[in-house]
Amino acid sequence: MSEKIEYRVEKDSIGSKDVPEDVYYGVQSLRAAENFHITGLNMHPEIINSLAYIKKAAAITNCEINLLDKKIADAIVKACDEILAGQHHEDFIVDPIQGGAGTSINMNANEVIANRAIELLGGQKGDYSIVHPNDHVNCGQSTNDVIPTAGKMTSLRLLQNLKKELLRLHAAFSEKAEEFDHVIKMGRTQMQDAVPIRLGQEFKAYSVAVMRDIRRMDIAMDEMRSLNMGGTAIGTGINADEAYLKRIVPNLSEVSGMDFIQAFDLIDSTQNLDPFVSVSGAIKACAVTLSKIANDLRLMSSGPRAGFHEINLPAKQNGSSIMPGKVNPVIPEVVNQVAFNVIGNDMTITMAAEAGQLELNAFEPIIFYCLFQSIDTLAYAVETFVDNCVVGITANEERCRYLVENSVGIITAICPHVGYQKAADIAKRAMKSGDSVRELILKENLLTEAELDEILNPVQMTEPGISGKELLKKD
Template identity: 50%
Template sequence: MDYRIEKDMLGVKSINDEKYYGINTIRAMENFNIGDKFVNIDFVKEIALIKKAAAMVNIKLKKLDEEKGKAIIKAAEEVVSGLFDENFHINAFQGGAGTSTNMNVNEVIANRALELLGRKKGEYDIIHPNNHVNMSQSTNDVCPTALRIAAIRKIRKLADALASLQEAFQIKEDEFANILKLGRTELMDALPMMAGQGFGAYAKAIERDRWRIYKVEERLRVINIGGTAIGTGLNATNKYIFMITDLLQDLTGIGLARSDFPMDITQNADVFVEVSGLLKSCAVNLMKISNDLRLLGSGPRGGFGEILLPMEQAGSSIMPGKVNPVIPEMVAQVAMRIISNDSGITFAAASGQLELNAFIPIITENLLESLELLERTIIIFREKCIEGIEVNKDKCKENLEKSTAMTAALINHIGYDKASEVAKRSLASGKTLREILICEKILSEEEINKILNPLELTKPGIPGK
């Protein structure tokens, strides 16, 4: 195995010559060797895209030699394509506000560009990671910009996944529109409802999530590229700033906008908190829905048993025939992770100091993980759970008839107190409300049929009038 020697202000390091990263990356791998939670590769690829754009602009401005610039552009494109993914193994939890990640990308692109020119890795006098690949840039404008681009791409996928989930709930709303079941409040018998109405409520909650998440993209479009270290733009000309913003619009297909005050974007991370908060809201809805489904599908004999969830895998190593609601359970656990990630993002954003937030790495990791987890989870939730749900009509009817839920419909006919007495006698005797009303001649059978009509019970108005 061949090695090359690289040096920096702290000393020298031997580097496996098969690797495209350099001494900065080696130090980061050694310093942050706390596990295999590596920097999100999509974030890395967006950084590489920015390097490509910077090289293109610097060539046009004649700040970068065209031959070297084209090699950098080609190398950056290869990084974006995933060709060098194995060269990005720095831990996601790193000090330095993302400098290690930025330098990792700079070194890989520089060494690949050197190779494309027929030179050896490490010949930085020809193409230097800082002088050429990082020209007119800083970690502090590159990383926030890359995070915003990566987040927008994932938000669009998440919004599409939510739209499909909403549609799946709406299909179930129509499918179960004529099945009467028992509603519950505080886990106790409440009013009757149509099974489809419950799924309609889920669809509305997901609709809000979809719209909020779709719209929040606007908050991420403002970027600080060209602001360099603290937002003042030192070492980046105005021409460069305008040109790279326009070019990134073209390369990403996203309506990115140059910040009119880059120092704000450089030091303040509140927008990421805002985005994460909406992901948390979505997680809350998903967790509530998944827990509802677990309750409604509980049993098969000792629980509610009103819906039948798709059976995906055996549920026990000791109880034959047991099938657990594994998909809703997965959804709930992902929701817990999203909520936890939001707390981390909140703490990190609040911990920024003066002209820079040093905790951008954990904001990046948590936000991108939340977006990815939500999208994948929602797709699986829809495909392996929601689309296959069935309603147990017999169990819905049985639970409803055994309850006293329909006594509320009697209030306007016999009064609250009388209705309470009927409910009490029903529970004590085991007879249905209908049987007691007829037996005690409280109402005629014709009146009872009108009052307890399912279509009357599940819509606004006074049943029977």
């Protein structure tokens, strides 16, 4: 027989409700869990931690200004520290997507912290005469300054992890750039042969693009450091003591180990969520960069017999249940798919930020759900991209050189010496006959062997600012 569940009765403005006796959440959390079974997921652990930091800083601040009894403040701080140590997370039961601009998750935090503080003071869960979720844990606060602050704190922590992975990717591309610097291959524009390029130059460009995304993200992250804490309901600071207003952000910075500033205009910071759009935009731009690079790697490794086959990607798993020996570029493919999802999330974030009215935007829950998912999944995608793909890429040097030497794309270097029309004629004949450009140039005595060696030196053709004519003058 299953053990009988004991209940305690809690009341709110809606009425009375039975709450399991042994849980730390309360009546408002339980109502929210019943109303918003949307994703079937729990709140992100980092936003739970962010809420604990906020409630801890608020308790310390309210104690400093004599608005909270020290015993109650110490119990609240202890409860918050336990949450930060990983305890009680199972009592955060509300769905990430919820109505009410985040009131449900704020009250979930208030109730869990209050009930644990009550226990620490020797009371029974639900006896809010000892520690009250609103009067004590939420003192000087509103959902409307707590939740945006928790979202920004969480975003910053997750972005730091993403940045760490992107720096690893930048380093991996830089190492491959050096390793492949001597490998000549055919450059392509619009999927057609263009002019030669070194494989190392391509990978160097990838590293530069990734670093640009990191810097763009750094700028967006700075917007996450400006908080509306102290603004309470609509940014006017109602019910917040003036001393609390001055101390809460410095105290939050201290307890969290993060650098925050109070927003210049608390009303603006409460009304507008464009900083989250900015961060999402930076993440989207990064996802686009990575997806484009993944596309390149899939193309360059295509075949192997009937494709470009200029590089080899590490073989990670069987590619087919019916075709023996087939190996697919599964790691670049997952990077592509994560990028698609990030782009979709960015649209949701954009529309949710636009949908606010007057003094508040009610749609922070969906913004945070999408933003945290974008940051997390992109970080995981970059991690596997580095470890299971980029570091193991090898070059097929002979194949790359063969494609260069048998391409009509090198005719571009001949053009300054024989004229555009003659060069175009040679290119057409080479494509039709299958003869190489070199063979046709020599056959018509347009240039000497020595001149061609200089002009068609593929390494020289990949150095910007040096034309074939200048190379001939060097002698």
